[in-house]
Amino acid sequence: MSAAASLPIAGAADRAPDRLPVIRGREQTRPFSAKVDVVVVGSGAGGAVVARELARDGRSVLVLEEGGHYSPSEYGAMTPSNTFRRMARESGMSIAMGVGDTPLISLLAGKCVGGSSVLTGAVCFRIPDEVLHVWSDELSLSRMTPEGVDPYFTEVEKICHVETVPTHMRSRATELFVEGAARLDIPMKSMRRNTHGCKGAARCNFGCPNGAKMSVDVSFLPDAVRHGATIVSDALVERVEVTGGRARGVRGRFLDGVTGEPGVRFEVRAKVVIVACGSMHTPILLRRSGLDSPHIGRHLTLHPAVRIGALFDERVDGWDGALQSVYTDHFLGEGIWLNGVYSAVNVLAAAFPGVGHEHRRLVKNIPNLAFFGGMVHDDGGGQVRRWFSREPLVLYRMIRRDKERLFKTIQILSKIAFAAGAREVLVPIFGMSTVKNQKELDFLSDYALHASRVECMAFHPLGSAKMSTRPEAGVVKPSGETWAVENLFVIDGSILPTSIGVNSQLPIMGISMMLARALADDFDRHARKARA
Secondary structure, three states: OOOHHHHOOOOOOOOOOOOOEEEEEHHOOEEEEEEEEEEEEEEOOOHHHHHHHHHHHHEEEEEOOEEEEOOOOHHHHHOHHHHHHHHHHHHHHHEEEEOOOOOOOOOOHHHHHHOHHOOOOEEEEEEEOHHHHHHHHHOOOOOOOOOHHHHHHHHHHHHHHHEEHHHOOHHHHHHHHHHHHHHHOOEEEOOOOEEOOOOOOOOOHHHHOOOOOOOOOOHHHEEEEEEEOOEEOOOEEEEEEOOOOEEEEEEEEEEEOOOOEEEEEEEEEEEOOOOOOOOHHHHHHHHOOOOOOOOOOOOEEEOOOOEEEEEEOOOOOOOOOOOOOEEEEEOOHOOOOEEEEEOOOHHHHOOOOOOHHHHHHHHHHHHHHHEEEEEEOOOOEEEEEEEOOOOOEOOOOOOOHHHHHHHHHHHHHHHHHHHOOOOOEEEEEOOOEEOHHHHHHHHHHHHHHHHEOOOOEEEEOOOOOOOOHHHHHHEEEEOOOOOEEEEEOOOHHHOOOOOOOOOHHHHHHHHHHHHHHHHHHHHHHHHHHHHH
């Protein structure tokens, strides 16, 4: 890798003891070039897995990450607001603009070494068999069967230590969620998460303060480095170099450590280029690199989510336990997934209804407030477009079916809260005060309310460069290689062909491992093409 290896890695004196040996682009003062077997653009759930697999296969691998690098001890000590400012896209203020009768949806995505994996709630579920059957039977993606993906999910689960949350890690708020559901004959199950030694700090989305979350920056990337991979942070890739219909490498600029603006240039020559920027940024890079499929940036799914607050007479201390420890798939056949959830109190308080005295009343009652959440298994109604800044313009149009599911989610969560003994419920509808009984929410049943009034968020953007068996039907082949350009692969959440209805971290890692192993087996053929 020559030139890349000569770049200075942060010295031991200024590194946290658990910091990966990452080259900081913000510290580079001169242009550089490198030549490697594989360049991976993005270090999240897709890119980290691919980097590990190909490095273990003996290939020289260079990972380029636009975000900065922070060790677990560093981000674990940050306040939630500081975590967002440093490690999230647009400081946690990314949005999908609602089109028509659609909410404005807040999007949380990581911008750091480890990507969104660092900022997830650590929830790990496999792609439901029903979804895989659609992919394999209806979309003819023959390897996407429960039996075909099982070995890869099993291995990923072992590497990042997926375990079931024990009941003693449930906060009192979560226990009430379970009790209320039981009174309505809704079964609850313990969550599965990639943690090891969780102490129940309830701030997984801001980086675990106890180093217990096995995100890819502490599971897959260290192993990639041990096998020779090099990671460069603060490296904005602006274009994939394509000549003669084949990818030859990438070029871009390092981001300045003070202004964050692109500055010093770099270029990397590679036999294989892997784009793993995530569903919101992979389409932008593909477009900038000259690819012109009509499917690039389309078919985006988000799993639109809502949460309700439940005010109890008793103290529930929702922060005292695992952030997400229970769920129910009881309504998954109707496209609805429910789970217990909590967040940092300042984030929660910002969304409380009311002003002045009413808002202060709720803030003072935070110890008595529990929160329950739900998300919708949605249609691919989103688009990602190039915009004036480096961030994309994300548009989303919710179909009527999903709007009905969203309102039904609010109703079910509220019923569970009242069944558990809540005296007031905070519903995610802008301009609406707390409700005292379920009847006050009957108006949601006729779906007359404009969905734009719903406070909505999303954490699982998928599908903007989808996989297909025909070039006219998608962006990448079943192997992950793009239909338009040889030796250019997309291996991240953007290639999943439909919504999956469950948290996306494990699905992305499992599919990425499957594709990476196949690429490793066929690498020599791609290397010969690169020399042509």
